[in-house]
Amino acid sequence: MSDSDYVLQLQHIRKTYPGVVALNDVSLEVKKGEIHALVGENGAGKSTLIKTCSGAVVPDSGKIIINDKEFDSMTPQLSMKNGIAVIYQEFNLVGGLSVAENVFLGRSIRKGIVIDKKAMIRETEKIFKTLNISIDPNMLVRNLSVGYQQMVEIAKAIQQDAKILIMDEPSAPLTKAEVSTMFEIIDKLKESGVSIIYISHRLDEIFRLSDRVTVLRDGTYIKTLATQDTDVDELISLMVGRELTEKFPVRENCIRDDVVLEVRNLSGNGDKNISFSIRKGEILGLGGLVGAGRTELAQMIFGAAQKTDGTIFLNGKEISPKSPRDAIDLGIALVPEDRKSQGVLLGLSIKKNINMPIYKRISKFSVINRKNENDVAEEYMKDIRIKAPSSQQLVKNLSGGNQQKVILGKWLAANSELIIFDEPTRGIDVGAKYEIYKLMNELVENGKTILLISSEMEELMGMSDRIIVLSEGKMTGEIEKENFNQENIMSYASTVKEE
Numbered sequence: 001m002s003d004s005d006y007v008l009q010l011q012h013i014r015k016t017y018p019g020v021v022a023l024n025d026v027s028l029e030v031k032k033g034e035i036h037a038l039v040g041e042n043g044a045g046k047s048t049l050i051k052t053c054s055g056a057v058v059p060d061s062g063k064i065i066i067n068d069k070e071f072d073s074m075t076p077q078l079s080m081k082n083g084i085a086v087i088y089q090e091f092n093l094v095g096g097l098s099v100a101e102n103v104f105l106g107r108s109i110r111k112g113i114v115i116d117k118k119a120m121i122r123e124t125e126k127i128f129k130t131l132n133i134s135i136d137p138n139m140l141v142r143n144l145s146v147g148y149q150q151m152v153e154i155a156k157a158i159q160q161d162a163k164i165l166i167m168d169e170p171s172a173p174l175t176k177a178e179v180s181t182m183f184e185i186i187d188k189l190k191e192s193g194v195s196i197i198y199i200s201h202r203l204d205e206i207f208r209l210s211d212r213v214t215v216l217r218d219g220t221y222i223k224t225l226a227t228q229d230t231d232v233d234e235l236i237s238l239m240v241g242r243e244l245t246e247k248f249p250v251r252e253n254c255i256r257d258d259v260v261l262e263v264r265n266l267s268g269n270g271d272k273n274i275s276f277s278i279r280k281g282e283i284l285g286l287g288g289l290v291g292a293g294r295t296e297l298a299q300m301i302f303g304a305a306q307k308t309d310g311t312i313f314l315n316g317k318e319i320s321p322k323s324p325r326d327a328i329d330l331g332i333a334l335v336p337e338d339r340k341s342q343g344v345l346l347g348l349s350i351k352k353n354i355n356m357p358i359y360k361r362i363s364k365f366s367v368i369n370r371k372n373e374n375d376v377a378e379e380y381m382k383d384i385r386i387k388a389p390s391s392q393q394l395v396k397n398l399s400g401g402n403q404q405k406v407i408l409g410k411w412l413a414a415n416s417e418l419i420i421f422d423e424p425t426r427g428i429d430v431g432a433k434y435e436i437y438k439l440m441n442e443l444v445e446n447g448k449t450i451l452l453i454s455s456e457m458e459e460l461m462g463m464s465d466r467i468i469v470l471s472e473g474k475m476t477g478e479i480e481k482e483n484f485n486q487e488n489i490m491s492y493a494s495t496v497k498e499e
Contacts, residue, residue, distance in 0.1 A: 007032045041430070150178070350381065408439060464484075
């Protein structure tokens with residue numbers, strides 16, 4: 001195939017940051033009208049690579065060739081002019097503006113010096129019609145669901161006449177129905193000749209959508225394959241540099257007789273009359289569909305929401321945490337679903353985040369003992385294998401898996417006894433998932449207790465000792481390990497329990 005058959009070529013791209021080689025001689029070639037998947041563990045260099053295309057990152061060396069035009073680097077304006085649009089995980093939308101204003105953001109239609117809002121509304125309606133979606137162009141973007149905001153981003157790319165669309169983990173915040181709609185739109189874009197670079201940790205999506213797939217590992221190009229000629233096992237092996245023979249690490253039975261947590265007839269925060277117990281060293285899975293009330297239950301146990309009825313017992317003693325601070329002091333921790341906004345302080349270092357719950361303990365007369373602060377951070381970085389140059393590294397610069405480990409380190413430093421994991425591996429690559437699973441096993445083997453909330457059926461069954469299922473805020477079933485199967489869980493998850 002000649003160079004002219006490619007709409008985009010990245011040749012020998014290199015990018016370094018202090019102490020880190022983000023990209024080391026990476027090349028990528030994209031054909032017209034193909035969906036080209038880009039996969040790799042967190043930290044593999046995927047985001048840095050696509051940012052060189054958008055002009056957000058200037059490479060140290062290498063070439064960018066777009067439709068036979070050669071560039072040493074891009075700027076955002078130059079990238080857009082050459083038909084590249086990027087939809088990042090964090091949308092680039094203005095919530096206080098209408099849908100139509102966002103679609104034409106920076107490229108408003110004007111009559112003289114006056115913005116022609118009616119024309120923008122008409123053009124936006126035309127784009128939505130081609131995509132077969134119904135969104136009111138006059139609605140404020142902040143009032144749209146995440147799924148519809150994703151559609152607005154796609155419409156904006158179409159309005160910009162993008163010929164190369166880069167999508168970074170586009171399905172991560174979407175429901176199954178929204179993902180299905182997005183797939184239909186991607187198929188239409190492909191049919192119209194748009195080339196798409198699709199980044200996702202969800203390998204089932206890679207096989208559903210892509211024509212070819214390129215694997216990166218540790219900032220290095222590994223291989224490009226025709227998707228139809230590979231399989232999940234090969235991709236995982238290429239991504240992590242080794243074969244993962246087991247998705248879930250083996251754990252010996254370490255459950256003890258001591259009941260750590262018991263809730264009796266607990267109601268509030270949308271849940272009603274829930275009762276269960278967890279023993280020391282046990283991982284109790286909490287299953288259910290979206291909206292079943294699982295996170296709401298965790299919030300009550302953690303003191304982030306208040307119960308209206310029922311009782312909570314910790315080690316046989318009745319407790320009633322009024323705030324997360326109360327729960328933390330009692331030895332309860334929550335690793336939240338939204339780690340970036342609720343689990344860590346992205347602008348602070350690993351050291352500050354890990355020590356956050358215990359500064360009172362390592363301070364005297366409001367003066368922090370810096371040696372203790374450093375020792376604690378170094379201890380947990382080592383124990384839970386956080387990959388970073390030092391504890392001074394800002395958390396926002398870590399991969400998703402390492403951010404999750406920082407949250408865990410924080411709760412271990414606080415000596416938490418009961419740890420609630422809410423969707424612990426969402427948005428985390430397959431190798432980092434295995435690391436998180438190993439850490440969970442080590443926790444219960446060392447006498448900790450875990451309540452695991454997960455929407456991934458395999459994860460729920462692979463990691464739990466027992467599963468309870470919620471539906472519409474009510475507990476509908478309890479399943480022992482020997483009876484784990486998807487049909488049982490879904491049967492309880494779709495049950496509506498009578499009053």
